[in-house]
Amino acid sequence: xxIILLGPPGAGKGTQARMLTEKRGLVQLSTGDMLRAAVAAxxxxxxxxxxxMKSGGLVGDDIVIGVISERLDQPDVKQGVIFDGxxxxxxxxxxxxxxxxxxxxxxxHVVEMSVDDEVVTARIAGRYTCAKCGEGYHDESKQPNVxxxxxxxxxxxxxxxxxxxxxxxxxxxxxxYRETSPLIGYYYAKGRLASVDGLADIDExxxxxxxxxx
Numbered sequence: 001x002x003i004i005l006l007g008p009p010g011a012g013k014g015t016q017a018r019m020l021t022e023k024r025g026l027v028q029l030s031t032g033d034m035l036r037a038a039v040a041a042x043x044x045x046x047x048x049x050x051x052x053m054k055s056g057g058l059v060g061d062d063i064v065i066g067v068i069s070e071r072l073d074q075p076d077v078k079q080g081v082i083f084d085g086x087x088x089x090x091x092x093x094x095x096x097x098x099x100x101x102x103x104x105x106x107x108x109h110v111v112e113m114s115v116d117d118e119v120v121t122a123r124i125a126g127r128y129t130c131a132k133c134g135e136g137y138h139d140e141s142k143q144p145n146v147x148x149x150x151x152x153x154x155x156x157x158x159x160x161x162x163x164x165x166x167x168x169x170x171x172x173x174x175x176x177y178r179e180t181s182p183l184i185g186y187y188y189a190k191g192r193l194a195s196v197d198g199l200a201d202i203d204e205x206x207x208x209x210x211x212x213x214x
Contacts, residue, residue: 001026001080001213002105004087006183007113008176009169010120011198012205016113017082019206024213025079031086034067035059043070065095072103080108088180093187110187111209113198121169128164131157 001024005013017028038046039053045066049059064086071077087093100107126139132155137144145151150158163172187193196208 001108002083002100003080003109003111003213004083004107004187005111005113006180006187007198008115008117008120008181009172010124011113011115012202013084013113015202016205016209017084019202020082020209026082027077027079028082028084029068029071029077029086030084031064031067034071035064038067038070045070061089061092061095064092065099068096069099069103072099072105087183090182090186093183107192109194109213110183110192111212112184112193112195113205114195115198117170117173119199120173121166124164124169125166128158128160130155131159 003020003026005017007013020026021028035046035049039050040046045063049063049067052059052063068086072081083096087096097107122140123138126141127136128138129136130150130153133150133153135150135152136142137158148156150156163169184193194212196205196212198205200208
């Protein structure tokens with residue numbers, strides 16, 4: 001089973017992707033991780049990506065598709081994959097369609113995690129992590145049981161991403177609506193799109209996604 005999770009920043013795609021990998025044996029494909037792995041392995045596409053990045057340029061869609069192509073040829077993805085952060089544009093969606101067709105691979109489901117912008121902004125702006133183990137917390141919804149002490153590892157230092165603030169979140173949301181939200185209509189027209197309530201609690205979102213996937 002091969003799926004795409006769609007939704008704006010903060011919709012919870014990463015959390016649901018991790019749960020799907022654990023429960024269904026799917027492999028989460030992050031373009032960033034794949035690019036770094038290809039560069040480290042010195043594959044032809046990895047060398048091309050490395051040259052672009054060292055020159056300060058942005059890696060083009062052709063290189064990203066090449067990296068995905070290499071990754072899909074590896075044996076651990078036979079159970080299926082979750083595309084994480086790709087495609088982001090209509091051009092990338094077209095390129096992915098062609099790649100999958102050439103490899104005889106089906107794209108089975110596209111799941112949109114529907115959320116409210118203001119809730120997402122508050123969700124992202126309030127989150128922080130343990131600097132030692134990476135356990136996630138939130139100012140409103142998930143504080144450590146003992147203030148200032150990580151529940152998981154006992155660490156006492158925490159950090160926030162520099163762009164986890166209301167202004168940066170709204171900028172990222174605008175980029176999503178400008179570049180990525182057209183994919184919702186694209187996959188709806190192809191009969192592959194299903195929507196779930198991304199604002200429900202984590203277990204309920206998982207239940208809704210499982211109902212879609214069957």
